[in-house]
Amino acid sequence: xxxxxxxxxxKAPLDAQCITPDIFxxxxxxxxxELQIWEGNQKRTLDQLFKIEYNAxxxxxxxxxxxxxxxxxxxxxxxxxxxxxxxxxGDTGMHLGEEMQGGTIVVAGSAGSWTGCMMKKGIIQIKGxxxxxxxxxxxxxxxxxxxxxxVIQGNAGNEVGCFMRNGLIRxxxxxxxxxxxxxxxxxxxxxxxxxxxxxxxxxxxxxVVCGHTPSxxxxxxxxxxxxxxxxxxxxxxxxxxxxxxxxxxxGNGKLFVSQIQNPHLKFYEKYLE
Amino acid sequence: xxxxxxxxxPVCGSFCDDIEVIVKNNVITDVRNACAVGAAKFxxxxxxxxxxxxxxxxxxxxxxxxxxxxxxSAEILIDATYPLLYGWSSTSCEAIRVGLELAEEVGGVIDxxxxxxxxxxxxxxxxxxxxxxxxxxxxxxxxxxxxxxxNPWSAHPRHVERYTTFSNGRFQKSTWRAHVSRLxxxxxxxRLRRAINLVLGRDVFATPxxxxxxxxNMFQKKRKMxxxxxxxxxxxxxxxxxxxxxxxxxYELLQAFRMLIADEELDVDHVAxxxxxxxxxxxxxxxxxxxxxxxxxxxxxxxxGKIRNIDAAISLVRDLNQRTKFxxxxxxxxxxxxxxxxxxxxxxxxxxxxxxxxxYPQYNPGETSVIDILCRExxxxxxxxxSDPVAHFPKKAAQNLVKxxxxxxxxxxxxxxxxADVVFPSTFVGIETEGTAYRMDHVPLPLKKIVxxxxxxxxxxxxxxxxxxxxxxxxxxxx
Ligand code: SF4
Numbered sequence: 001x002x003x004x005x006x007x008x009x010x011k012a013p014l015d016a017q018c019i020t021p022d023i024f025x026x027x028x029x030x031x032x033x034e035l036q037i038w039e040g041n042q043k044r045t046l047d048q049l050f051k052i053e054y055n056a057x058x059x060x061x062x063x064x065x066x067x068x069x070x071x072x073x074x075x076x077x078x079x080x081x082x083x084x085x086x087x088x089x090g091d092t093g094m095h096l097g098e099e100m101q102g103g104t105i106v107v108a109g110s111a112g113s114w115t116g117c118m119m120k121k122g123i124i125q126i127k128g129x130x131x132x133x134x135x136x137x138x139x140x141x142x143x144x145x146x147x148x149x150x151v152i153q154g155n156a157g158n159e160v161g162c163f164m165r166n167g168l169i170r171x172x173x174x175x176x177x178x179x180x181x182x183x184x185x186x187x188x189x190x191x192x193x194x195x196x197x198x199x200x201x202x203x204x205x206x207x208v209v210c211g212h213t214p215s216x217x218x219x220x221x222x223x224x225x226x227x228x229x230x231x232x233x234x235x236x237x238x239x240x241x242x243x244x245x246x247x248x249x250x251g252n253g254k255l256f257v258s259q260i261q262n263p264h265l266k267f268y269e270k271y272l273e
Numbered sequence: 274x275x276x277x278x279x280x281x282x283p284v285c286g287s288f289c290d291d292i293e294v295i296v297k298n299n300v301i302t303d304v305r306n307a308c309a310v311g312a313a314k315f316x317x318x319x320x321x322x323x324x325x326x327x328x329x330x331x332x333x334x335x336x337x338x339x340x341x342x343x344x345x346s347a348e349i350l351i352d353a354t355y356p357l358l359y360g361w362s363s364t365s366c367e368a369i370r371v372g373l374e375l376a377e378e379v380g381g382v383i384d385x386x387x388x389x390x391x392x393x394x395x396x397x398x399x400x401x402x403x404x405x406x407x408x409x410x411x412x413x414x415x416x417x418x419x420x421x422x423x424n425p426w427s428a429h430p431r432h433v434e435r436y437t438t439f440s441n442g443r444f445q446k447s448t449w450r451a452h453v454s455r456l457x458x459x460x461x462x463x464r465l466r467r468a469i470n471l472v473l474g475r476d477v478f479a480t481p482x483x484x485x486x487x488x489x490n491m492f493q494k495k496r497k498m499x500x501x502x503x504x505x506x507x508x509x510x511x512x513x514x515x516x517x518x519x520x521x522x523x524y525e526l527l528q529a530f531r532m533l534i535a536d537e538e539l540d541v542d543h544v545a546x547x548x549x550x551x552x553x554x555x556x557x558x559x560x561x562x563x564x565x566x567x568x569x570x571x572x573x574x575x576x577x578g579k580i581r582n583i584d585a586a587i588s589l590v591r592d593l594n595q596r597t598k599f600x601x602x603x604x605x606x607x608x609x610x611x612x613x614x615x616x617x618x619x620x621x622x623x624x625x626x627x628x629x630x631x632x633y634p635q636y637n638p639g640e641t642s643v644i645d646i647l648c649r650e651x652x653x654x655x656x657x658x659x660s661d662p663v664a665h666f667p668k669k670a671a672q673n674l675v676k677x678x679x680x681x682x683x684x685x686x687x688x689x690x691x692x693a694d695v696v697f698p699s700t701f702v703g704i705e706t707e708g709t710a711y712r713m714d715h716v717p718l719p720l721k722k723i724v725x726x727x728x729x730x731x732x733x734x735x736x737x738x739x740x741x742x743x744x745x746x747x748x749x750x751x752x
Contacts, residue, residue, distance in 0.1 A: 040630050139400075139636070140396075201585075218525055
């Protein structure tokens with residue numbers, strides 16, 4: 001296991017895409033210290049910014065990196081990683097686990113925007129909150145998250161799962177607007193409330209909102225009332241209104257919204273008789 | 274008296290090019306053809322000028338030599354780890370080009386004012402594409418004009434007259450006569466209502482009920498104008514039909530239109546406060562037109578939904594193009610904000626929010642856009658040109674901007690220049706300096722030099738070039 005301690009509080013953004021188990025695993029500790037990292041427009045080495053501690057005793061099979069401290073300015077930690085584990089005991093910055101292909105990331109604090117964007121496999125677990133564009137695509141791209149699992153125990157921002165193509169996003173807290181916008185496939189489950197416009201322009205996939213939502217987009221049509229839904233093999237108890245849309249995109253996405261938490265959607269029931 | 278003709282107006286995105294300016298002894302005495310906003314710029318530009326370079330010493334801005342101010346700014350930029358270079362939309366393309374070179378040299382983040390106006394439009398154009406054209410096309414051919422979330426009557430005063438409803442195109446006649454008679458009608462109706470209210474002892478100023486029925490002339494064969502906004506603006510009064518949308522509900526309305534145009538049924542009877550029958554009728558008018566256009570403003574880009582509103586608007590236009598011909602265009606604010614996007618793009622590949630910190634351009638609005646950087650307190654120096662962010666930015670961003678060393682290049686004294694550490698007095702491009710700018714439809718037009726600038730002012734291009742040379746000189750010396 002390798003433990004990194006930030007030597008100071010950072011102000012300018014750090015481009016920390018070198019902090020991944022893949023890169024660390026193939027290098028001796030002396031070489032890890034020399035890894036290049038950008039702080040704003042200055043090129044630095046890893047040991048200029050972090051105290052690096054190598055603990056051979058705990059070295060199990062898979063490479064583990066532990067970061068102790070506040071790295072909320074560090075971006076792209078765990079980018080493209082394919083194996084091993086990263087544990088962050090503190091807050092972290094944007095693009096965590098970008099294009100991740102395997103392995104696990106656990107964050108004890110909060111994470112920034114674009115967490116797990118374009119990820120293909122692996123698990124990201126955030127104990128705190130997360131920013132916008134969780135599991136989304138890069139600007140202008142239509143290839144969002146394509147597999148793997150993101151779990152956010154706190155709240156998340158807007159546009160969770162934008163252009164998502166596969167995989168699972170689980171949010172225990174509340175979310176902002178446009179959950180699953182342009183989604184093609186995959187599953188998003190929100191235990192808390194959603195600020196609305198859920199599933200905008202989705203063409204496939206499944207979104208479950210267990211809490212309150214202010215309204216359903218006019219481009220969704222009510223399909224039925226379901227007593228439960230299945231998410232990744234688990235059963236979530238309802239009852240749920242099931243909507244289908246987004247019809248403006250000729251979409252076939254499924255949107256499940258709790259019936260009990262949303263009495264203002266009762267008028268849809270007249271279309272079900 | 275010497276008259277300078279074919280002058281372009283360096284104020285709003287309409288960028289009128291038919292202005293005539295009368296000059297006497299190097300002073301502009303009169304302006305013809307311009308609207309009130311444009312005329313005010315030509316006649317009053319000389320007030321509140323920055324006359325000399327200023328440098329802050331012991332907490333106070335004091336006059337300094339050009340060399341001293343240039344050296345100080347070069348040092349500020351070299352010593353910064355994450356400098357910001359912001360503004361650019363009210364200067365010439367030539368200056369923007371030098372600015373980009375400077376940003377690359379100092380490894381900074383360069384951003385223009387689209388970041389707080391039409392940035393979302395650009396993002397969604399990158400997501401879904403755009404069907405657009407030049408304003409000349411619309412002047413001659415457009416028979417249905419939507420102004421969505423914008424108020425051209427106040428913000429782009431000659432837009433309606435020069436390019437759309439009230440312009441006399443080759444194939445579409447102007448409707449200003451109809452407008453004048455309708456205005457008369459509206460006025461007498463208002464007077465009548467007031468009189469009735471007075472007689473009946475009702476509240477004279479009570480807002481009248483909004484009639485949701487379409488006026489019959491919406492189905493006549495002539496140029497039509499529809500305004501969609503949250504409040505009844507002057508533009509709305511000039512329109513054939515006004516659609517009052519609930520605040521922050523434009524996305525729903527646009528998506529509903531998309532459904533109706535695809536002949537789908539809606540499960541609800543009101544969308545964004547508008548009855549579905551009305552939407553159906555307007556959808557018919559949209560499909561029935563020969564060439565329609567949607568102009569959209571900050572009412573769409575900066576309200577809830579932001580890029581997704583534009584995403585839906587562009588998608589609506591795409592759907593409409595399967596039934597008729599429809600186009601869409603953002604109503605750009607500053608006269609050269611389109612130019613800023615164009616120059617940024619041809620130099621770096623990206624239209625705004627470009628981060629040069631690692632030596633090559635990176636772009637990700639939200640991450641590399643100036644407001645976000647300032648709110649996260651990441652920058653440690655700033656250069657502002659031809660803009661006044663202290664007056665326009667959110668409080669937190671403005672506070673963090675002035676906390677760091679700040680360089681301002683501006684012809685006039687602004688709240689930002691008062692907070693700066695170095696101030697350069699520049700000339701007015703389009704009045705005292707030549708240049709090039711892009712109209713909102715991306716047509717480049719020349720900016721003219723009409724009068725001589727004050728002796729102690731330099732053009733934006735020269736100031737930036739001097740800073741750039743100084744940066745390079747100090748860098749090579751330090752090496
Ligand atoms: S409409 Fe705009 S460009 Fe035209 S004269 Fe008025 S301010 Fe100038």
